Amino acid sequence: MYSDIVMDHFKNPRNVGEIQDADGVGEVGNPVCGDMMNVFIKVEDDKIADIKFKTFGCGAAIAVSSMLTELAKGKTLDEAMKITNKDVAKALGGLPKNKLHCSNLGADALHSAIKNYLDRKSGKVVDLDKDREEHVASREAQACYCPYCSKQVEEESPFCIFCGADIPHEHDH
Amino acid sequence: MAVIYLDHLSGTPLHPRVQEAMINHINTVYGNPVSDHQVGQQAAQALDKARSQVAALINADPGEIVFESGGTESVNHAIKGVAIGMREKGRHIITTNIEHKSVLNSLRTLRLLEYTVTSLDVDADGMVDPAAVEEAITPGTILISVMLANNEIGTIEPITEIAKIAKKHKVVCHTDAVDAVGVIPVDVKSLGVDLLSLAANQFYGPPGVGGLYVRKGTRVWPLLDGGMQENKRRAGTENLIGIVGMGMAAEMAKEEMPERLPRIQALRDKLRDGLVAKIPEIVINGHPTQCLPHLVSVSIKFIEGESVMLMLDEEGIAVATRSACASGSLRASHVLISTGMDFATAQGTLLFSLGRDTTEADVDRVLEVLPPIVKTLREMSPLYKQERVG
Secondary structure, eight states, X not given: OOOHHHHHHHHSOSSBSOOTTOSEEEEEEETTTTEEEXXXXXXXXXXXXXXXXXXXXXXXXXXXXXXXXXXXXXXXXXXXXXXXXXXXXXXXXXXXXXXXXXXXXXXXXXXXXXXXXXXXXXXXXXXXXXXXXXXXXXHHTOOOBOTTTOOBOOTTOSBOTTTOOBOOOTTOO | OOOEEOBTTTOOOOOHHHHHXXXXXXXXXXXXXXXXXXXXXXXXXXXXXXXXXHHHHHTOOGGGEEEESSHHHHHHHHHHHHHHHTTTTOOEEEEETTOOHHHHHHHHHHHHTTOEEEEEOXXXXXXXXXXXXXXXXXXXXXXXXXXXXXXXXXXXXXXXHHHHHHHHTTOEEEEEOTTTBTTBOOOHHHHTOSEEEEEGGGTTSOSSOEEEEEOTTOOOXXXXXXXXXXXXXXXXXXXXXXXXXXXXXXXHHHHHHHHHHHHHHHHHHHHHHHHHHHSSSEEEOSOSSSBOTTXXXXXXXXXXXXXXXXXXXXXXXXXXXXXHHHHTOSSOOHHHHHTTOOHHHHTTEEEEEOOTTOOHHHHHHHHHHHHXXXXXXXXXXXXXXXXXXX
16 A cells, blocks of 8 residues: 555654754644644744654654655755755655545644744744644534535445536545 | 564454355355345355354344444444435434444545434543433434444444444344454344444455344334345345355354453463553543453554554564544544544554453563654654653
């Protein structure tokens, strides 16, 4: 199911842990959906001097976290902001289609850590706990709607019974 | 490295006698059971024999067994067949929130056809309340479908009581017994159900073949239309190779069950108790006593099931997970959520299902390998720290 690179990063993840006096912290995902990632960065001379992660998630989520930290380390903040989810998936030799959402998590967590660093520098305070609660609540209340005609459809419908459009799987973002 | 296979709920290896019976059949029989010549009649005899073997396993009459392409078809046939066969009486069906997808999605289809469904919740042990079933019955209720044993938490439901209620209100009663038949004794007469679904690959028979028990007089319309096979209930030339395998698997299950059951149950108890002793913050799922004897369903807090499954696989141990990420659904297991478990804990669920080849050494190996895997993943988990500090 997974490529050799994914399995390597899953089994021997790089840069696991926390940075106690981090300059920026990013958190995305939530345990409701099955994965959650924290990224900690240390910034020196506008560069990512150190980066660590903690991840709750499947094999792909852990491998993505590990590869992301490898890609970001030593980059300038501008360069790091340009790392995309596709870059991470590509560096891993690809991910199964239903696991692509895990790579979204990776780059988003990095960008959120950088944003947190910039916010802190400009004096803004961010309440991570509040964000998390709202995110969890919105997921639990989710019902299924056709993405094309917006009518409510049965869960796991292969296509919309109203407009006939194929309904992509929830994971195939 | 020999694989330690602890995923028998996903499928069982063929029993050696089943393999022998199927190979022998392939080599000697090729006719169609509907043909009246000798070659066809040889096939018809093989079909009759298998039907008797399967009927004997669940104490049914051979004429009450319809062969199907597996558990999923059997369930689809029972539910949709009653919906069509009983439509003059009404369009309301009662089920539970912990059924297999074949039940839930058959009912999804019926909702599109303007049937209404009442889906009942279960208690924390996964048990359905028969009184709630009775309360849900309306004059238009045509079918009650409740599983015999749950495939994620192992809870065995009070089907005898539910079937009595159904009979009292003249409602058809179906039970999805796919995960129970061949594992524990199942007797359709003492259960009192009208319809019961079973599948061969849960008891060392081949995949792709199953059966539906149809009590005489139950109005089940065919799901597949065509010829007059299977007493006009399931058209299409029978999968005779599979059916012969299922028949032998049923015979072996009946014969070996008195020996298999206590042995597997003792190993299961050892595994369950060992996991609780060695891994802190672990939840044992399902009813403590009314449960499948070969399953340990656990939710390990702060970590996600698929990552544990992959690490066990690296050690040559095959288990199943019910985490959202592995099942391909964005949500955690509907079964565990229905028991009231929180979403995060449900993500750390692992299923160990033991079988007739499982040894004590296998259980010891799991108890040795799993605790350090859990420790590694917890150290990587942001939830673990939060829980500790908070």
